[in-house]
Amino acid sequence: MGSAREFPYRLSAAALLTGSLALLTACGTGGEEADGEGVTLTLGNSQWLDANRGEGLWEAVSGFDHASEHSVERVEYPSGDIATTLTTELGAGEGPDVMFIQDNVFESFVDADFLEPLEDAVEGANLNNTNEGGVKDGTRYGVAWQRAPFALLYNSGLLDEAGVEVPTTPEELIESADILTEELGVQGFGDPSPLVDDGRWLQHINIWTYGHGGSWADEDGNITVDTPENIEGVEVVKDLYDAGIFSDEDLHTNRAAFAQGQVGMVDEIGGGALVASLEGGMDPQDIHVADQPTPEPGYHQQLYVVVNANSPHVEEAKEFVSWLVTEEGQEMLREASGADPLATDVPVTEEFAAENPWAEGFLEVGSHTQSTLIPGHELQTTEIMTLIMDHVQEVLVNDIPAEEALAAAQGDVDNLVGSGD
């Protein structure tokens, strides 16, 4: 055992060692930028983990490596956790240099001053209308990465075999789904039930409410939950639920089942169609897309590319955004994105369109779908939709009339918005 006299020497030695290591570390970090070479940008996205298409998307953005002196490194987030994880990371002054986030998250990040303005980064780019939501109070904070409209995806091989037409009304949807199940033993309609995937249904209800001309607030931000259009939309969801055509499996299970030819129809985004196309379980020529069986178009998900204002490489991150909206960047992204509308009007290649007949359909649907953000209450959208869906679940489970449930929801949301303001 060492004597007490040895202690100061040991302490000094430890301090010297620690100091040396710190110095070496500092030299290593500084060297990367001091010698004029590029930096490594971190790109945070949940899509890097997507089956089949994740690698393709990463390859597309890796084109920046060749187009600049910088390099990129992926940071993967599970899709269910990305919003919370990024929020806490950015709140602590950390986080990746560039992020790919949904529109509701984008709103809260702008509100919290987490994002770097991008006007100069996209100067001269031919941005289309998918980028309109990226501007807040006259300042651009986000550029469209992908817009993902929902449409009715169907397996034409199964529908032909069962002898059913593509449905154009909710009644026809129920009938077609039933025939597919009875005749072929497959899941007729592979959309997760509102009770199985209630997180997804905070947006997904809009297929049926927007689809019947509804909205949750008017242009002035007045809450309009209990309108006849919304009531009609919820009644349709109740009819579909009572008919038992919803799936009790989650989104990913249904997506995989569709790709294996075990599901006839599903409400899907272009990414889901691409996954099915790449999976190899069915002929891509059998994948087709149609409008939702509702009088009006439904909704889309929107992802934005944003730059972390706390990033030590803000200028380099903006260079990445500038490259992404160039013709080269958009063409590389188009190849990996399938048919989702992008920041510029870059068409799908003739070859891809020929191999995937569903592609043009998604581009067309995406031109007239609506955002799920509630006008004037963008920051509270999730909270408002949770209150509404709680009452919609009462309709489904406890047979409360839709009119009564939405009147109660209107009261709850009025209280929330009133207390929130």
Place this chain on the structure above:
Amino acid sequence: MTARADAKEPLRLRLVRSARNGMTPVMLLAGPFIFLGVMIIWPLIEQVWISLTDARLTNPSAGEFVGLQNYATALSGSALPRVLLNTMVYTVGTTVIALVIGVLAAVVVNMKFAGNSVVKAILATPWAIPSVAAALIWLWMFSQSRGVINRGLEALGQDGIAWLTSEPWAMVAVIAVTAWQAVPFVMLVTLAALKSVPQETAEASRIDGAPRLGTFQWVIWPHILPTVRLLAILQVIEALRKWDIIAVLTQGGPVNSTNTLVIAIQRQAFEYQQLGMGATYAIIGITIAIVFTLAYLLLERREEKKNTR
């Protein structure tokens, strides 16, 4: 050292020795106190403070002081009573089931029979499985259309049940899974208590003609009762803070029927980003846990007094 020798020792050294002796307990306690202060007390104070602000997740330190407004909103709304009722049903359900089955299992495996060790190992398995993995397995088993449980019911000529999407089955399902995972812990701890029952006392009771049930009731049960009481309070606290199984199986639904306090906290803080309101729910939960713990301690003290009379 003698008193005379002490007197010869210089005053400075005597003061140092005296201070050292006096400081020893303080120094020994300092570590745990610092740990508790940094890891529990300070976060708790911070939590109380956040519950008095309108802080949002995006900027936790920028919340403005709103007094007791969050508490007033929570207590006057319709959501909290439902959440508290769910929490009570879930807590009582999981605790009672885990204790009854766990204690019975311990009594059984405490008997001598062939394959005893194998049975013990099998019964302990659920405890060794990570909660999320266990919940995912049960999620598939509870599937209405493809789950093995409904397939079994259908084979028996019964209709399948919407286990996770209907009331009250969703609550039944989450209670069953939670209890299934808790039973091995109760069993193993009770088994340890059973092993410490003096064999000569149990044997004497049998020699005196007491039936097996009587021996258990009058000799064994009083011996393991303090352990069972401790297990009860541990299970109550565990149920109050259980999140993963409910989050995976039902996410608090359907129609909020499995929305317990921790699920509500997570929704407020991370989905709605209302950190202040989330902290308010958390403080209410901590208060309930403290009340249960104090009740347990009072009960223990009363029992101790009764036993020492």
